[in-house]
Ligand SMILES: O=P(O)(O)O[C@@H]1C[C@H](O)[C@@H](CO)O1
């Protein structure tokens with residue numbers, strides 16, 4: 001660590017009375033955002049909205065319009081919630097929206113936090129803990145992703161059946177630090193992370209609406225730089241079907257907190273696997289996600305309706 005970073009870290013630890021061993025970025029965040037602090041953030045929100053959501057929807061890049069579908073919507077800007085992070089990325093507005101969607105009480109996160117913005121994984125996933133404390137049972141994660149598998153096309157919807165996260169594999173994990181059992185257990189099995197029951201329900205919606213979907217493995221890289229050709233080839237050969245910079249760590253914290261997870265990618269571009277391939281461009285990615293969001297919105301609405309008729313899946 002350089003000298004300035006060390007000084008900042010020292011003064012932070014002194015201010016919050018953290019022992020020396022909390023030098024890890026994730027551990028510091030987790031030590032700071034205690035269960036009690038998260039509870040008081042959740043209580044502040046409950047007092048504002050007087051509404052108990054059962055499902056949380058996290059909107060990916062360019063997918064924030066999902067939030068505008070909610071009936072009797074109540075908006076809370078992230079800036080109104082003390083100690084909640086702020087969004088910094090184009091296509092991520094920064095509101096929690098509460099309301100009903102297909103008869104299901106929902107909270108929608110219109111804009112997410114990414115590790116490349118400088119936030120720890122633990123801070124990026126703080127909202128998931130808040131959703132748990134608000135009473136949510138399910139989280140629906142959405143994202144914009146680059147297609148690696150050449151059987152995918154721009155505009156396709158990919159239901160995530162599993163993930164591979166390069167940051168998470170290398171000890172950048174939101175659960176690092178002293179564990180509070182009130183959130184979840186120390187060690188978390190994640191081999192069945194993306195609920196089969198919820199995926200089956202989503203597949204039924206796809207058939208009924210005649211909106212084809214693919215199923216595959218989502219890969220997470222740290223970003224904000226996109227992949228080199230060699231990176232893409234490595235990711236593809238490792239079994240990733242598409243690649244993005246979010247979602248996996250959120251899914252892990254959801255599972256840790258006992259929430260069921262459904263996750264979908266919109267393929268907004270093809271990740272470069274040849275030196276002549278097109279450069280990924282974030283403003284294009286946001287435009288394409290927004291333009292293709294209608295099908296995903298219809299699927300999510302139909303999924304919530306089915307979930308309402310199968311509330312046993314929430315147990
Ligand atoms: O929030 P998501 O995962 O949808 O955002 C994607 C991944 C990067 O943040 C960005 C790259 O263009 O879009």
Ligand SMILES: Nc1nc2[nH]cnc2c(=O)[nH]1
Nearest residue numbers: 144145146243244271280
């Ligand atoms: N290539 C590529 N395309 C994307 N589209 C959205 N996210 C990504 C990413 O991480 N890589």
